Amino acid sequence: MSDQFVLETRGLVKEFKGFVAVDDVNLKIQDGHIHALIGPNGAGKTTVFNLLTKFLTPTRGQILFRGDDITAMKSAAIARKGVVRSFQISAVFPHMTALENIRVALQSFEGTSFSFWKSGTSLNKLNDRCMELLDSVGLAEFANTTTVELAYGRKRALELATTLAMEPKLLLLDEPTQGMGGEDVDRVVELVKKAAEGRTVLMVEHNLSVVSRLCDRITVLAQGSVLTEGDYQSVSADPRVREVYMGTANDKAAKAQTTATQETVE
């Protein structure tokens, strides 16, 4: 039964002292889907991400990747298994060039990462693959540019390319369009679409227009637990979803409704 699901959580709970951040979440991510995790601030979306990648340890519950229990595995091991995440704030290595950023990711498959006696030029053989990946996100011309000097949107693109270098089977994207203007958002949507070919994506996203354009399935979280799940049509029509986004649905909120479906809800 769990075969068709790339990732499954069973009764996932994370309690902080006196506060339940994630409450009995059962996720089922289908193979090949782009699955969105949405919900208002503080709903526990990023916490779920941190649990899935073991940046936090779940209080209770199970995480299954392709039917294997990975609940007890360490972050680095999970990444090597093919569950690779990006971060909400662009996670790059600022004082390395764009090419070096990607090379560090590729290098983890080389088995020479502890070879402190080896020359750095032994990594040059990875440069071709780095250039391909950079080109796929439109950054080839910045290969030799130090990352701090790149514009924000480009840093995010670089981050995505670095994540893709890991050949993830399941890609976890934490708000890939956060803090971006219209044009950049369009570009990221295209990139994610391309990246999703042949793999499964789970993304946290605030921008509902992005969600509607990309995602096959949507899970709505509110106060740590799953409110509802379904495709964009059914979820966006659900009155409870509107309610958690805008408080009790009357007066002011009603006016905001139409715009809220298009705009970023912070």
Next chain:
Amino acid sequence: MNQPVNQTEIKRAILEQQTADARKKMILNGVLLAILLVAPFVMYPVFLMKILCFALFAVAFNLLFGFTGLLSFGHAAFLAAGGYTTGYLLSNFPGLTTEMGIVAGTLVATLLGLAFAVLSIRRQGIYFAMVTLALSQLVFFFFVQSEFTGGEDGMHGIPRGQLFGVVNLESNLNMYYFVLAVFIACYILVQRIVSSPYGQVLRSIKQNEARAVSLGYNVNRYKMLAFVISAALAGLAGSMKSVVFQLASLNDAHWHMSGEVILMTLVGGMGTLLGPVVGATFVVNIEYQLSQGPLRDWVDFILGGIFILTVLAFRSGIVGEIQKFMKKNLG
């Protein structure tokens, strides 16, 4: 994606830059080597050896601090462990040749480094610094209480002996070239480590640890190796120092020494290869010059002032500032 990019050209440019950088490094190394080779004919060799020992200590420390991003506040323990071990062995076992004593001292420091690393490496930031400080204080009290170290009096009259049983190290010039050879070997080793595949992982850990984890790196293991190599080289510096001065004392184990190596690294330029060497030269010289003059009681005060000035105004240190200046003005 908008305009066609010539990938082959970019790749070639990257390779060319690598060769150019390597050439620059070679030239710099060559100049440095030439200066160090003739230095003992211009300056007092023992003073130069003191600089080299501290430079090696700072280079070792910088591998951890500047290139891995871990601030250890306990590196004095490794310096002293190397010094005492070598001193004890050479004083009590006349059959040993000098290099054996030095190797043994380095090994003890390496093992001590491993123990420190196991206990501290999971901690972050200030907690890591505090754990290393606490451990080095333990080591300090062990050395104070132990009889073989001579306690407060220190260990005197350590014989320099014969290198490989043939070269007489009582001669300052012989001793100097031996210290220089070891220093250069270690310097090249660190240079190699920093640019190796392993060094790339260290860089990434320093710049964004969470990201390195998410790329599948078990960062604690990488940090641990850096810590152990750093401790080993610090121990080697201590071993050499005890042979040069024929003395091992509690000064080397005191937390003050852990602070001094931080100062050297910061003043010279953390995260640069040459920085700690320049910093050690600078600090040792200042201490010496001041101790000769009327300001001899103000040494710590003045060094403290330099420390504050560096942290506030010249955070990249002497070498770092020069590099920035060159980049700005010479492309």
